[in-house]
Amino acid sequence: MFFAVALLLQGISPAHLDTKTKKEKPYALIFGTVWSPDAHPVYGVRVKIRRAEDKKARWEMYSNHLGEFEQRVPAGKADYVVWADIKRPKKAKSGTQGNHAEVPEVKVHIEYDERVDTGLHLTE
8 A cells, every 4th residue: 555655646656557568550440230121230140251352251240239240450451341141041942043042241441540330231
């Protein structure tokens, strides 16, 4: 207790002793909302993000109770693909349609250390 009081009298707080000069790397933020077909935010949807040139997802998260998700990505010029990883019943094979279900996805372009807002609209 005496040590903390002495430091405060000198103008140094104990919190300053614990902090190290740690520089955080710059980052960009992809922020989005998952919307249902009737325009309501959807909770618990798995969202995946990958760089446009990659084949597999690098980041994965779930939408929160407000239907929102966010992910830090490296700052700098890059394109990303964001999609909702949802399980859909397979369509019956009829004609040329086959059993492929459309997955909602959007492309996001980052230039610097910025925030980009987007939305994923689920279809029926």
